[in-house]
Amino acid sequence: MKARSGKQRLVSRKEAAMGLPKLVIVGGGHAGVALAQALHGAADVTLVDRKDFYSINWANVRVAVMPELSDQVNIPYKDIPRLDNVVQASVTHVTPTSVTLDNGNTLAFDYLVIATGSAYSDPMGKSPETTAVGALFDNQTRAKALRDAQTVLIVGGGPTAVELAGEIVTELPDKQVTMVQSAATLLPSVRPALGQNAHVWLSKKGVKLIMNERVARDATGSLITDKGKERLSADVVYWCTGNTPQTAFLKSTMPHALDDRGLIKVDEHLRVEGATNMFAIGDCTNIPETKLGFLAKTQAGVLAKNLKTMLAAGPSKAQLKTYKAGGGMPQVMLVTLGRGYGVGQNNFASYHLLAEVTSACGQL
Numbered sequence: 376m377k378a379r380s381g382k383q384r385l386v387s388r389k390e391a392a393m394g395l396p397k398l399v400i401v402g403g404g405h406a407g408v409a410l411a412q413a414l415h416g417a418a419d420v421t422l423v424d425r426k427d428f429y430s431i432n433w434a435n436v437r438v439a440v441m442p443e444l445s446d447q448v449n450i451p452y453k454d455i456p457r458l459d460n461v462v463q464a465s466v467t468h469v470t471p472t473s474v475t476l477d478n479g480n481t482l483a484f485d486y487l488v489i490a491t492g493s494a495y496s497d498p499m500g501k502s503p504e505t506t507a508v509g510a511l512f513d514n515q516t517r518a519k520a521l522r523d524a525q526t527v528l529i530v531g532g533g534p535t536a537v538e539l540a541g542e543i544v545t546e547l548p549d550k551q552v553t554m555v556q557s558a559a560t561l562l563p564s565v566r567p568a569l570g571q572n573a574h575v576w577l578s579k580k581g582v583k584l585i586m587n588e589r590v591a592r593d594a595t596g597s598l599i600t601d602k603g604k605e606r607l608s609a610d611v612v613y614w615c616t617g618n619t620p621q622t623a624f625l626k627s628t629m630p631h632a633l634d635d636r637g638l639i640k641v642d643e644h645l646r647v648e649g650a651t652n653m654f655a656i657g658d659c660t661n662i663p664e665t666k667l668g669f670l671a672k673t674q675a676g677v678l679a680k681n682l683k684t685m686l687a688a689g690p691s692k693a694q695l696k697t698y699k700a701g702g703g704m705p706q707v708m709l710v711t712l713g714r715g716y717g718v719g720q721n722n723f724a725s726y727h728l729l730a731e732v733t734s735a736c737g738q739l
Contacts, residue, residue, distance in 0.1 A: 397483060420460065431668075437542055440543060493621060496615070531616045576718075588602055619637065622659055640661050657674065
């Protein structure tokens with residue numbers, strides 16, 4: 376009997392994926408990466424993203440004042456485990472069986488998941504660059520402009536605007552910060568006490584808060600408040616006025632799948648309306664909930680289980696799990712105010728958060 380050599384031939388990714396259903400995931404945010412990792416080995420997974428890195432978006436307000444953290448927030452895909460195949464490109468066209476990329480190539484699929492997220496009016500620490508190296512340089516340039524500035528204008532009063540203001544007055548307390556909010560309170564989508572607590576904290580830190588006003592331009596192009604006509608002079612301006620779903624590539628080929636806001640219409644199983652083998656998760660969907668990273672990951676978890684069930688039993692026989700808005704959990708919101716403080720709420724109360732509670736954010 377011959378003794379075994381003990382050597383094993385290494386199997387390539389392509390060989391390992393032979394015979395597996397093809398899954399294409401468009402978008403490499405929280406939802407897309409989590410889903411790709413969850414289905415590693417269960418399908419022939421290809422992740423398509425215009426960038427070569429994964430960005431931890433919620434940490435971008437910290438990067439705005441501490442650009443040295445950029446390499447901790449923008450992580451190259453090649454350094455992330457269980458990502459089988461990443462293609463750096465943008466999708467321009469979708470059919471029921473394939474996607475066309477901006478480089479002219481076509482990717483066939485058995486299942487498609489759209490997780491393209493949303494685009495912000497001002498990226499702040501979220502660089503528009505498509506490479507991790509480019510994002511690092513871009514973030515350093517932006518941060519230098521902020522450090523050199525004396526006056527800062529933040530337009531908006533939602534979570535991003537409030538957190539950015541908190542970071543600036545904590546890390547760069549010499550800056551004169553003005554916030555202009557169109558609503559009567561900060562954080563208007565949550566309990567009033569939350570916005571009131573943030574308002575008091577920011578005011579004590581010297582932030583000038585202008586409520587019930589929008590920012591416009593006068594005849595000379597200068598920024599002013601639209602009602603009071605107060606002139607707004609600032610060395611650096613941040614526009615934190617919401618985001619837009621990145622679904623423009625679907626308008627020509629799948630207009631029926633989009634609502635009037637450009638959000639993808641999905642059912643309780645996260646399946647795209649009118650499709651059988653297409654799904655959508657994350658900020659680009661029309662699920663009525665606050666767009667938060669942990670909810671995007673929760674959706675990815677539900678969809679991963681559903682896709683595994685479909686792969687095993689077939690689409691027609693699979694008993695699929697249902698995703699409930701908000702992940703079926705109490706409404707939770709945490710808004711940091713610098714590294715040592717924050718405000719938050721659950722279904723029962725609003726509360727202040729001290730450094731011990733927000734230490735996870737403070738580690739960045």
